[in-house]
Amino acid sequence: MEARITISEGLSASLEQLKQLPGDDRVMRMVATSLLGHVHDRIHEKGLNANGTPIGTYSTEYMKVRTGNFGNSERFTKGKKKGEVKNAGEFTRGKNKGQPRPNYNRTSDTKVVISLTRQMENDFKVVATDRGYGLGYSNLENLKKADYVEETYNEEIFSLTEEETDLAVEIATQEVLKIFE
Numbered sequence: 001m002e003a004r005i006t007i008s009e010g011l012s013a014s015l016e017q018l019k020q021l022p023g024d025d026r027v028m029r030m031v032a033t034s035l036l037g038h039v040h041d042r043i044h045e046k047g048l049n050a051n052g053t054p055i056g057t058y059s060t061e062y063m064k065v066r067t068g069n070f071g072n073s074e075r076f077t078k079g080k081k082k083g084e085v086k087n088a089g090e091f092t093r094g095k096n097k098g099q100p101r102p103n104y105n106r107t108s109d110t111k112v113v114i115s116l117t118r119q120m121e122n123d124f125k126v127v128a129t130d131r132g133y134g135l136g137y138s139n140l141e142n143l144k145k146a147d148y149v150e151e152t153y154n155e156e157i158f159s160l161t162e163e164e165t166d167l168a169v170e171i172a173t174q175e176v177l178k179i180f181e
Contacts, residue, residue, distance in 0.1 A: 027175040028132030031168045036126055038164055039135055043157060044121040047111040050159040055112040055149075066106040066116060114157070120145055 042048045049055050064070055068088030076086050088101035104116055115121045120142045127136045135158075137143045150157050160168065 025132070027172055027179070029126070030175050031171045032126040032133040032135060034171050035160070035164055035168055036124075036135060038167065039158075039160070040121065040124050042161070042164075044113055044115050044124070047113040048161075049153070050156040050161055052161050052163070055114070055155070055157060056153050057110045058112060063108065063110060066104055067108050068101065068103050068105075069108075070101065112153070114146075114149055 042052075043055075047055050058066065068085050070089045072089035072092065074086040074089065076082050076084050088103050091097050091099055091101055106116070120137070123137050123139050123142045124135065125138065126133055127138060129136075137146065146158055
C-alpha cells in the first residue's frame with residue numbers, strides 16, 4: 001500500500017507536517033539542498049527578486065567600481081583588447097591616494113546581481129535552523145548585507161519564488177513517499 005501525504009496549505013503547512021514524520025531531517029535537508037542552486041542562480045546570476053522580476057540596476061558611479069572604468073584607468077593599446085580597461089587606476093583622494101584600486105573583473109551589465117567580490121555568493125549555502133534547514137549565510141556580515149540589500153531595494157529577494165515554493169513542495173512530497181516505501 002502506497003502512503004500518500006496531501007500538501008494542501010502550501011510549504012509552511014507541509015513543513016509542520018514533516019516534523020511529525022520519521023526522517024523529516026532528511027526531507028528538509030533534501031529540499032534545501034535541491035533549491036540551493038536555483039535560488040543562488042536567480043539572485044546572484046540572473047538578478048531576480050522573489051517575484052521573479054529584476055532586482056534593479058546599478059548606478060553609473062557604482063558601475064565604475066564594478067568595472068574599474070575610471071578616468072585614470074589604464075587601457076590596452078594593442079591587440080584584440082585595444083581600448084578596453086586594463087586596470088582600475090589609482091585612488092585620487094582619501095587615505096589610499098596613489099594606491100592601486102582593486103580590480104573586480106565584472107562586466108558592464110548594469111543588472112543588480114548582489115555580488116561584487118563573490119564572497120557573499122560563495123557563502124550562500126544550506127544552513128541548519130530551528131525549523132529544519134534553510135538557505136542562508138554562515139557569516140553574520142553577509143546576513144547583514146542581505147538585509148541591507150532588501151531594505152535598499154525595498155523588496156523581498158532572498159525569499160522563495162512561487163516556482164521555487166512549488167518545487168520545494170514537490171521535492172518534499174517525493175521524499176516523504178520514499179520514507180513510507
